[in-house]
Amino acid sequence: MKDNKLKKSKGLWGGALGVGLLAVTKMKWLIAILKFAKFSTIISLVLSLFSYGLVFGWRFAIALIYLLLVHELGHYVACKIKGIPVKPTLFIPFIGAAVRPARLPKTVAENAFIAYMGPIFGLLSILPAIPLYLLTENPFWIIVLSVGSILNLFNLIPAGVLDGGKIVAGISTKLWFLGLVAMAAYVVYTKSIFAGFIFVLGILQLWHFYTEKKELNKKKELVQKAKDLYNILLDIKKDSEQFTLKINEYTNTYEFSKVLLDMYKEIQTKSNEEDPCEEVPLQYLEKLKGWIEEQQASLTYQESYETISKKSRIITLVIYILLLVLLSIGLDVSKEMIESHPEVKSFSIK
Incomplete structure (x- = not known):
């Protein structure tokens, strides 16, 4: 009995000591975390914590939230390095968490x-x-090691919206097919609805990629014509009649996206009836400029699949392989630890 009390005491103080050590070693992350944790982030985090705690036990819940938080912090830091604004991160119970960039890379x-x-x-x-x-x-630390390894290894499957799918896009998009095969095998083995959803998203992503690739040249022509239209409209913005005629001409002649004409009609409808001639052209020019910039960004991204340097591909491949190897080692080590603590298998250590 005395030995058991000593072990429990040792475990309790050991857990406290461990958390303390982690806090000290991660102090550099504290400022980033405080910026990272907006109000909606905190609410969704607490909701997820309680959801996991009620189902799996509080130790597992704490471990999982810690792992998700640090993982998403990595994406957050990367976005900041690349100068991409980030919206509040959301934690979604039984799905995970997501950093939300304000714009696409x-x-x-x-x-x-x-x-x-x-x-x-x-x-x-x-x-x-x-x-x-x-x-x-x-x-508790076996749970951290085991769940952390599994969580990140799953995320590295090169399919769909997973990190692995985005990483291998920087190596070769052909690896997406391998990812779909791996995900299909995982779905069959685990019968996971969530994995099945990821598999479907992977197929849709592949279809979208090849559709966009096929339409790339047509899209380039469309954007160029939109730029030409913008420059012409800029010169005749004070002539409302000519302005409207030119939009209709371009829309009919060059098979412009219907959205451009609808955009103009919407502005006309919402414009100030007392002085529509001045307001409509300026508002439309602003909308058209924004549309062109959006389409140009999409084109640049699409073209970058082919323009990635060999050096960049090799660096990404090396990082990807190292992550797979090191996380696999972590998983193997955790399996050995579990042998001496079989209760960990239930993920309900309270």
Whole structure:
């Protein structure tokens, strides 16, 4: 009895010591986390924590939220490095969490960088678990190591919206097919509805990619004609009649996207009836400019699949392989630890 009390006491203080050590070692992240944790982020985080806690137990819940938080912090830091504004991060119970960039990355290589920073931070989040377990013998750290390894390895499957799918896009899009095969096998083996959803998204992504690739030249011509129209309209913005005629001419002659004409009609409807001639052209020019910039950004991103440098592809591949190897080692080590703590298998250590 006395020995059991000593072990429990050791485990309790060991867990506290471990959390303290983590807090000290991660102090540099504190400022980033405070910026990262907007109000909606905190609400969704707490909701997820309670959801996981009620179903799996509070130790598992704390471990999972910690792992998700650090993983998403990696994406957040990457976005900041690339100068991309970030909206509040959301935690979604039983699905995960997501950093929400205010704009899309400019290139595939930039997107791959943002994607692999998540698993890199994920790897860093589980590294302290091994020495902390050896120091404290607290099974909590086995949960951190095991769940962290599984979470990040799953995310590295090169399919759909997963980090792995975005990373391998910076290597070769042909790897998406391999990812779909791996995801299909995972769905069959686990019968996971969530994995099935990711599989469907992967197929849709592949279809969208090849459709966009096929229409690339046509889209380039459309954007160029829109630029020409913008320059012409800029010169005749004070002549409302000519302005309208020119929009109709371009829309009919060059098979412009219907959205351009609808955009103009919408502005006409909402314009100030007392002085529509001045307001409509200026508002339309502003909308048209925004549409051109949006389409040009999409074109730049699409073209970047082919313009990624060999050096960038090799660096991304090396990082991807290292992450797979190191996280696999982490998973193997956690399996050995679980042998001495079989209760961890239930993920309900309270």
